[in-house]
Each structure stands twice: as structure tokens, then as C-alpha cells.
Amino acid sequence: MIDLHTHILFNTDDGSKSIEDSVSLIKEEIDNGFKKIVLTPHYMENTKYNLTYLENLNKFNELKDQVKDLDIELYLSNEILVTESIIDLINNNTIKEINNSKYILIELPLNGSIRYLSTVLFNLNTKGYIPIIAHPERYVSLQNKKENIKILLDYDVILQGNLGSMIGTYGNKSKKLYKWFLKNDLYQVLSTDIHRPNKINIKKALKKTSRYIGKNKLDLLTNINPNNIINNLDIEINNKYFTK
Numbered sequence: 518m519i520d521l522h523t524h525i526l527f528n529t530d531d532g533s534k535s536i537e538d539s540v541s542l543i544k545e546e547i548d549n550g551f552k553k554i555v556l557t558p559h560y561m562e563n564t565k566y567n568l569t570y571l572e573n574l575n576k577f578n579e580l581k582d583q584v585k586d587l588d589i590e591l592y593l594s595n596e597i598l599v600t601e602s603i604i605d606l607i608n609n610n611t612i613k614e615i616n617n618s619k620y621i622l623i624e625l626p627l628n629g630s631i632r633y634l635s636t637v638l639f640n641l642n643t644k645g646y647i648p649i650i651a652h653p654e655r656y657v658s659l660q661n662k663k664e665n666i667k668i669l670l671d672y673d674v675i676l677q678g679n680l681g682s683m684i685g686t687y688g689n690k691s692k693k694l695y696k697w698f699l700k701n702d703l704y705q706v707l708s709t710d711i712h713r714p715n716k717i718n719i720k721k722a723l724k725k726t727s728r729y730i731g732k733n734k735l736d737l738l739t740n741i742n743p744n745n746i747i748n749n750l751d752i753e754i755n756n757k758y759f760t761k
């Protein structure tokens with residue numbers, strides 16, 4: 518499997534607090550069955566989580582050196598909190614797409630407005646980018662009215678669910694919405710979004726998700742699609758929500 522969303526890179530955000538924790542997290546990922554991991558430190562404008570790609574790259578190289586004997590491939594990107602300056606931030610190398618592809622991971626404030634996000638999605642699509650929306654099941658506006666997801670589906674977007682949602686890591690509302698997204702084929706990717714060692718039982722989350730959608734579908738969302746994203750290939754989007 519390939520994990521597209523993690524906070525493993527030490528001292529860059531609210532994730533790993535030391536290089537030792539980063540190594541532990543990578544070992545945990547290997548144990549859970551991951552072969553490739555994209556490190557996606559938060560980039561939040563005007564907050565303390567605003568390290569540039571070059572600053573992250575120094576830490577990334579240090580960490581890579583520590584795990585060079587392990588069977589894992591690492592990539593460095595970001596999870597960007599939605600902002601109108603996103604294109605400028607990419608162009609001036611402050612933030613980084615996934616493996617130089619057209620895909621970029623973005624998030625909303627949990628209480629943010631979905632309509633605000635749509636302006637940014639339009640601008641990104643116009644420039645040829647395909648945003649990957651992190652954990653839509655966690656957004657209050659969607660928890661209150663799941664049909665609001667239609668606003669986002671007018672654009673070329675990928676929806677990425679957090680595996681932990683299946684086992685209630687983010688509460689019941691997220692769990693319920695995660696299952697609804699799964700049932701309607703609305704996710705293209707599932708990832709861990711891990712921050713700390715031994716916090717989320719990913720094996721259990723994978724097992725329960727697999728029981729819910731089947732092995733082949735789980736393979737599509739955790740292996741085939743993430744691999745295509747890393748290789749800048751297209752992802753097939755075919756959701757039941759619109760074909761019913």
C-alpha cells in the first residue's frame with residue numbers, strides 16, 4: 518500500500534516531535550503494510566506551521582538517511598490549508614505537489630465553508646492541478662448536510678478518506694459520513710493521516726474497511742489509485758452518487 522497523507526516529518530507541524538518518533542512511525546507504517554509514504558507536513562499560512570519546502574527538505578534528507586536500511590520509499594509534499602494564494606505558493610516553491618505531479622493535498626478548517634473551497638478548486642483546475650481533498654468526512658458542513666459534497670464534485674477533485682474514521686478515531690459523525698462516502702464510491706484514496714506513534718489502530722481500520730467494501734475496492738483505494746497519483750497518471754472517478 519501507499520500512504521499519501523502523513524505527519525511523520527519531525528518538528529514541522531503537530532505531528533512527529535522528534536526524529537526518533539519519525540523513525541518509529543515509519544516502522545509502524547511498514548508493519549501495517551505500506552511500501553511508499555508521502556510525508557505531508559501542514560502548511561498553514563500565517564501560523565507557526567509555515568515551513569518552506571526547502572526547510573522541510575533538510576529534515577526529510579536527515580530522516581531518509583536514518584531509515585536507509587528499511588524497505589520503504591519516501592516522498593516529500595504538503596497538506597495545504599486552503600488559501601487563495603495556493604498557486605503562488607506552488608510557483609515560488611514554498612509548498613510542493615505530490616512527487617511533482619498535478620496532484621496536491623489540501624484541507625479545509627474543520628468548520629470552514631465548502632463554498633469558499635470551491636473558488637480555490639476552480640483556480641487550481643484552471644492551472645491543470647487536481648486537488649486531493651483531505652478527510653471530507655471530518656468537515657462539519659458536510660456532517661450537517663452530506664449533499665453539500667455535490668458543490669465539490671463540480672470540479673476535478675480526488676476525495677481522500679482517513680482510515681481511522683472507520684474505527685471512530687474522529688468521532689461518530691465522521692465514522693457515519695466515512696461509511697456513506699464508501700458506500701457511494703465517493704472516495705478515490707484512503708490514507709492514515711498519522712501524527713503520533715501507536716495512536717490509531719490502522720490494521721483494525723483496514724480490516725473493518727475491507728469487510729465493508731471488499732478486498733478489491735480497498736486495494737484500489739490504498740494501492741492502485743495512490744500509485745497512479747504518485748506517477749502523475751489519471752484516476753478513474755465513477756461514483757454511484759450520480760449514477761443512481
Ligand SMILES: [Fe+2]
Pocket residue numbers: 522523524596651710
Ligand atoms: Fe493531515
